[in-house]
Amino acid sequence: MSQPNSKEKVISASIGLFNTKGFNGTSVRDIANKANVNIAIVSYYFKNKKGLLEYLISLYFDQYIHVIEKVLMETDLLTTKEKLKVLTKALLKYQVDHRQLARFVYREMTLDNVLIREVMATYLAKEKYYFKQLFEDGIRSKEFRKLEIPSVIAQFKGMLSMPVLQPQYFTEVLHIIPYDEYFFKQYMKEMENWIELSICHSPTVTFINKPSYVVGD
Amino acid sequence: MSQPNSKEKVISASIGLFNTKGFNGTSVRDIANKANVNIAIVSYYFKNKKGLLEYLISLYFDQYIHVIEKVLMETDLLTTKEKLKVLTKALLKYQVDHRQLARFVYREMTLDNVLIREVMATYLAKEKYYFKQLFEDGIRSKEFRKLEIPSVIAQFKGMLSMPVLQPQYFTEVLHIIPYDEYFFKQYMKEMENWIELSICHSPTVTFINKPSYVVGD
DNA sequence: TGATTCCTTTAAGTTTCTATCGACAAATTC
DNA sequence: GAATTTGTCGATAGAAACTTAAAGGAATCA
Numbered sequence: 001m002s003q004p005n006s007k008e009k010v011i012s013a014s015i016g017l018f019n020t021k022g023f024n025g026t027s028v029r030d031i032a033n034k035a036n037v038n039i040a041i042v043s044y045y046f047k048n049k050k051g052l053l054e055y056l057i058s059l060y061f062d063q064y065i066h067v068i069e070k071v072l073m074e075t076d077l078l079t080t081k082e083k084l085k086v087l088t089k090a091l092l093k094y095q096v097d098h099r100q101l102a103r104f105v106y107r108e109m110t111l112d113n114v115l116i117r118e119v120m121a122t123y124l125a126k127e128k129y130y131f132k133q134l135f136e137d138g139i140r141s142k143e144f145r146k147l148e149i150p151s152v153i154a155q156f157k158g159m160l161s162m163p164v165l166q167p168q169y170f171t172e173v174l175h176i177i178p179y180d181e182y183f184f185k186q187y188m189k190e191m192e193n194w195i196e197l198s199i200c201h202s203p204t205v206t207f208i209n210k211p212s213y214v215v216g217d
Numbered sequence: 218m219s220q221p222n223s224k225e226k227v228i229s230a231s232i233g234l235f236n237t238k239g240f241n242g243t244s245v246r247d248i249a250n251k252a253n254v255n256i257a258i259v260s261y262y263f264k265n266k267k268g269l270l271e272y273l274i275s276l277y278f279d280q281y282i283h284v285i286e287k288v289l290m291e292t293d294l295l296t297t298k299e300k301l302k303v304l305t306k307a308l309l310k311y312q313v314d315h316r317q318l319a320r321f322v323y324r325e326m327t328l329d330n331v332l333i334r335e336v337m338a339t340y341l342a343k344e345k346y347y348f349k350q351l352f353e354d355g356i357r358s359k360e361f362r363k364l365e366i367p368s369v370i371a372q373f374k375g376m377l378s379m380p381v382l383q384p385q386y387f388t389e390v391l392h393i394i395p396y397d398e399y400f401f402k403q404y405m406k407e408m409e410n411w412i413e414l415s416i417c418h419s420p421t422v423t424f425i426n427k428p429s430y431v432v433g434d
Numbered sequence: 435t436g437a438t439t440c441c442t443t444t445a446a447g448t449t450t451c452t453a454t455c456g457a458c459a460a461a462t463t464c
Numbered sequence: 465g466a467a468t469t470t471g472t473c474g475a476t477a478g479a480a481a482c483t484t485a486a487a488g489g490a491a492t493c494a
Contacts, residue, residue, distance in 0.1 A: 020329040024241035112237040158379030
């Protein structure tokens with residue numbers, strides 16, 4: 001029977017360590033020890049530590065973008081508001097399912113690191129394109145308020161990443177267990193609430209393709 | 218004339234470097250070079266690199282908590298909603314004024330680092346106490362909806378920290394310049410909007426921009 | 435069987451980092 | 465003015481880091 005590949009072992013060990021100790025705080029030796037492989041294995045598969053970093057970031061964002069595209073494909077017939085909700089749920093779920101990798105990626109994003117920024121530039125541009133399009137659609141169809149799109153994107157991303165980025169804050173200060181089913185539903189509700197109240201016009205009724213001034217009186 | 222103290226030089230150099238390269242990504246030698254002092258100066262004033270870290274974190278949070286307490290003192294006569302708005306503005310301003318230190322501190326918070334967590338525990342507990350009290354007051358006086366307080370605190374903190382934590386995202390992806398006067402006002406408006414719409418009961422709705430059905434005709 | 439490719443290990447090269455020591459200068463105190 | 469404290473500097477020991485070269489082994493294929 002084939003035991004887990006050395007490459008796989010390095011990947012999962014490094015995700016775990018980068019998540020808890022950060023990229024710079026983790027040595028190749030640490031990774032090799034945790035993965036139970038020889039030190040040089042890392043160089044063999046990823047050339048060096050930076051190569052491993054690039055690989056992991058691409059791994060995360062490839063799937064991330066794929067989630068967005070899949071949702072947009074499959075929700076073609078829904079209202080923009082519903083699209084946004086489905087997308088929110090899918091992205092939250094993706095992040096929770098890959099919480100270690102996600103936390104690590106988001107943290108490294110906050111560094112002024114040329115390498116990382118170059119790797120991420122394309123992905124972030126795509127993400128922005130899809131988000132922008134979505135919000136513009138919503139505004140055009142009068143489902144959404146006239147939003148300052150960049151600010152809203154920022155808010156949206158902030159809310160999405162908060163629980164992934166600060167899990168210890170949730171457990172140690174707020175005494176909530178992030179990542180369990182209950183938390184997921186609760187947080188999703190909060191975000192739906194935000195969509196309904198802060199993004200959309202009317203909290204009660206929305207119509208497809210009908211301008212909201214028809215609804216009013 | 219007294220040139221800036223060596224200690225001061227080390228502090229500001231380290232804040233700058235930790236901000237851009239992270240704690241583990243910065244060496245004591247880097248700091249000494251940027252500060253234009255001898256390497257041993259760091260140990261002399263802060264015992265070692267960890268000591269410097271502790272000092273900076275305490276520096277940030279001492280002032281941070283002080284800002285909260287000052288606002289709560291001075292807004293004793295206002296409604297809870299107004300209190301929350303004043304507090305939001307004060308904290309945003311404090312963060313922007315200390316953006317480098319703030320980004321660094323928030324980033325290090327996302328690591329599973331025992332030392333850091335111990336230093337911050339007291340501050341975060343205080344912060345939570347004040348926030349919780351404030352939201353409970355608002356709910357009791359019926360100004361606020363019946364909120365899940367922990368979730369709301371999380372959202373609130375997420376929004377506050379987003380612009381500080383991801384400045385490059387704003388400049389490079391959204392093409393906004395964070396930290397300038399215009400951005401500050403815009404973002405503050407967004408947060409006031411959130412307070413009005415998502416935190417408070419709806420009746421007193423205010424729009425950032427006029428709702429589009431008014432613009433329409 | 436022999437050759438090839440893929441994977442792993444040994445071993446060392448080279449750089450980089452932290453922390454500390456002892457000497458020296460300047461300022462302050464007595 | 466002497467003594468003491470405070471601040472600074474250069475050098476370095478000792479540890480830890482990343483990377484690479486070269487060889488050993490296993491599996492596959494001709």
